[in-house]
Amino acid sequence: MxxxxxxxxxxxxxxxxxxxxxxxxxxxxxxxxxxxxxxxxxxxxxxxxxxxxxxxxxxxxxxxxxxxxxxxxxxxxxxxxxxxxxxxxxxxxxxxxxxxxxxxxxxxxxxxxxxxxxxxxxxxxxxxxxxxxxxxxxxxxxxxxxxxxxxxxxxxxxxxxxxxxxxxxxxxxxxxxxxxxxxxxxxxxxSLFTLNVPSSPFKDLQGVSVPKAKVKLTGQKLETEGPLLITHWGLSGPAVLRFSAWGARLLHGQQYTGTALVNWVPEVPEEQVRQQLLDMRQSSPRKTVLTNALFGLPNRLWQRLCELAEVPADVKWAELPGKAQNKLIELLIRTPFEVQGKTTFxxxxxxxxxxxxxxxxxxxxxxxxxxxxxxxxxxxxxxxxxxxxxxxxxxxxxxxxxxxxxxx
Missing domain, CATH: 3.50.50.60 (FAD/NAD(P)-binding domain)
Known part of the structure; x- marks a missing residue:
């Protein structure tokens, strides 16, 4: 003993x-x-x-x-x-x-x-x-x-x-x-850190969150899902913390730089996203695109995605240009964030x-x-x-x- x-x-x-x-x-x-x-x-x-x-x-x-x-x-x-x-x-x-x-x-x-x-x-x-x-x-x-x-x-x-x-x-x-x-x-x-995105066009939306998003690192298999939070420095929330944990060595090797793609609607297949936008043209042709958020997304996030897709401010669903619609679909599924560093959680x-x-x-x-x-x-x-x-x-x-x- x-x-x-x-x-x-x-x-x-x-x-x-x-x-x-x-x-x-x-x-x-x-x-x-x-x-x-x-x-x-x-x-x-x-x-x-x-x-x-x-x-x-x-x-x-x-x-x-x-x-x-x-x-x-x-x-x-x-x-x-x-x-x-x-x-x-x-x-x-x-x-x-x-x-x-x-x-x-x-x-x-x-x-x-x-x-x-x-x-x-x-x-x-x-x-x-x-x-x-x-x-x-x-x-x-x-x-x-x-x-x-x-x-x-x-x-x-x-x-x-x-x-x-x-x-x-x-x-x-x-x-x-x-x-x-x-x-x-x-x-x-x-491990367990948040992502710094100095050039993020979402920084002023700090505090806006979605209950489920998918985060993927371009060119790699690293991909995680979970609640996601927009911050004034970049991205946080459980999806990002899981991303940093599973990718700890990979991200360290890349000096915490790279492009992260965010899918804001991971449970909706891409074709279904496209179909829902087409359906809005039929069911709500006179409604304004910017003020009618889809997929349960927060209004401020939806409006920012529309702005980045160059959706005209007062455009109705029936008049939404095809180019803007395609860009909006792309952003809903793959919004790019240029990661430049990390912050301790x-x-x-x-x-x-x-x-x-x-x-x-x-x-x-x-x-x-x-x-x-x-x-x-x-x-x-x-x-x-x-x-x-x-x-x-x-x-x-x-x-x-x-x-x-x-x-x-």
Missing amino acids: PGTVVVIGGGAAGFFGAITCAEANPSVQVILLEKTTKLLSKVRVSGGGRCNVTHACFQAGPFAQHYPRGHKALKRMLPHFGAQDTVAWFEKRGVKLKTEPDGRMFPVSNTSETIVECLLQAARAAGVLIRTGVGVQQITPSGPHAFALHLSSGDTLAAEKVLIATGGNQKTEQYQWLADLGHTVEKPVP KEEFVTCGGIALPEINLDTMESRKIPGLYFAGEVLDIDGITGGFNFQAAWTGGYLAGKAIAGL
């Missing part, structure tokens, strides 16, 4: 691993180290301060499909601790979750402080010793299941087992201390990359290279789209590591 366990990182995965281990084996001394003075900082800001705890999808296979990196790993890990287990875990500790129409799950209180306080109380109750302002600069294996942790304070801490849950970082050099242990680090690049940056998964035993989260060393959370090459998937990966990995470290 381990005597002293050190958890490095005071985020979701670190806390969950520490709590799980301490609860499963009370004889273990669990010490959690956080290099900053703030604990669970990402939990606090998630979901606009409400904390998107998990997603209402209770089968491992479908849930795992929401991870651009690590979906095979999650398919294996989730049966041991999935979304339903997360819901039960928090409810057992007095925190009830609710499901929103899009599947995201939040505390009924609608504040992330409920989740933060629950984790802090659980850690205290389990006897976890929490130390903030303490960074780990180097880990030296000093024998089988024996480690010396060299701290930023100059002190050295001994541990039988170590869980690394330091989160993601967008700088490769921040992983050097882990690479020094012999682990492979997949190059970190940003709120404070919820996610990193694609990290410790290579083949070097981890996914049943226990233990390193295949160094016995007694474990990993959980975003420090691994695992990342999900928005909707509670990144937190679920943290809870799952932390739980598996905590159980294994406790010797169960």
